[in-house]
Amino acid sequence: MTSIVVLGSTNMDLVAYVPRAPARGETVTGREFRTVPGGKGANQAVAAARAGAEVSLIGAVGADEFGARLRSALEHSGVDTDLLRTVEGPSGTAHIVVDDEGGNAIVVVPGANGTVTSLTHGDEALIGTADALLLQLELPLSVVVEGARTARGLGVRTVLTPAPARALPPELLAATDLLVPNEHEAAALTGHAEPHAAAQALLRFVPEVVITLGASGCLYATRGAEPVTVPAPRVRAVDTTAAGDTFVGALAVALAEGRPVPGALAWASAAAALSVQRAGASTSMPYRSEIEAAAGEPEAEPA
Template identity: 75%
Template sequence: MTQIAVLGSTNMDLVAYVERAPQLGETVTGREFRTVPGGKGANQAIAAARAGATVSMIGAVGHDAYGVRMRETLEHSGVDTDSLRTIDCPSGTAHIVVDDEGGNAIVVIPGANGTVDHLAPGDEGVIASADTLLLQLEIPLPAVVAGAEAARRHGVRTILTPSPTRTLPSELLDNIDLLVANEREAAALADRADPRDAAADLLGLVPQVVVTLGAAGSLYLTRDAAPLVIPAPRVTAVDSTGAGDTFVGALAVALAEEKPIREALSWAAAAAALAVQREGASTSMPYRPEIEAQYTA
């Protein structure tokens, strides 16, 4: 079975659902509040596990009720948490506002994630045994770089989600095989407004680039083939939180299973389309039979 390692964050998502997000200095009344296990690392781990991979999560949670619940949620989805350490500090949290159009705004408080600034004993072995390593930027950059370097030493594919966006050092980019960014992230990284221009510039830094375009699908560029634009299924979005992580987790599984790139991207888009029709991040992520049914619909 496909083996995927995830080095990244675990957060408890504190989600407020509102008709519209407040402007600066404004108070609005929400219709609902939920606590949902999330974090980009945990989300991608859950998405990949539900899509059919054997997944190991490397990271940290706090010694609190949020940490207990996040570990349980990962394990319930089939994610191995032996490398998810428990730290004597609060777990990470993400404070999310979701409007009635399905859009969101997020503030992340790192908590225990901020202690993941290096690979702990045993982490490199977990990475070495994987087909693919998934990385994001919600933990300290030195750990992300160390993970990418370990993956390169062992011939493991690396996929980076550059979120939250920051300047990426060459020692990280030199060890990334595929960068998956949304339109805003790509624009910020490349200082380009147009997604195609941004993707083309990013292709000078890594061998393959995917820019997700929301309802418009995704754009794929590689150095040895023509660009691909993959449409997304037409659905009504309820909550886009976690959709990008669902896409990445499913894409990692498809690529590890050696699906052709066009099929892999369409399969990942089918998974993300299912996720946006449900509320929450980890709670919205589909299982493999659902993805297959959406993909063939």
């Protein structure tokens, strides 16, 4: 079975559903409130596990009620949490407003995630067993760089989601095999609003780029070849929270299983399209059988 390791954040999402997001200084009345397990690391781990991989998560939760719930939710989705640390203090939280168009605005409070500043020997050994290491930017940058360098040294493919968007140090880019920003993150990194121009700028630093384009699909670019655009299935979005994480988790599984890039992108796009039709982050993520059906493929066992 494909093995994926995720080095990333675990948060409890505190989600308010509103007709529209409030402007600065404004109060609006919401119609519903939920607490949902999330965090970009945990989301990608759950997405990859449900897509059919054997998945482990390296990170931290707090010694609070949220921490216990987060660990339980991950294990329920089949994610190995042996190297998910429990530390004193609160777990990370994400405060999310979702409007009636499915759009969202998010404030992340790192909590326990901020304590993960370096890898242990056990973390390094686990990374060495993986087909791919998934990274994001909700942990301290020092450990993200260390994780990418460790994976590169062990011959493990690194997949980096540069979110929340920030300047990326050269040593992180040098150890990244596949960069997966959304169109806004790509523009922030390069200064190019046009995705093709942004992709070409990013290829100066990494060998492969996938820019997700929301309802317009995604753009794949690699050095020495023509870019490939894959359209997204047309669906009505209910909540776009974690759609990008669903895409990345499913894409990592598809690529690790040896699917050709266009097929892997279409498969991941089908997974993301399923997720936006449901409320929540990890709770919205589809299982492998659902992805296969949505992608128009016969259901298959993971390799």
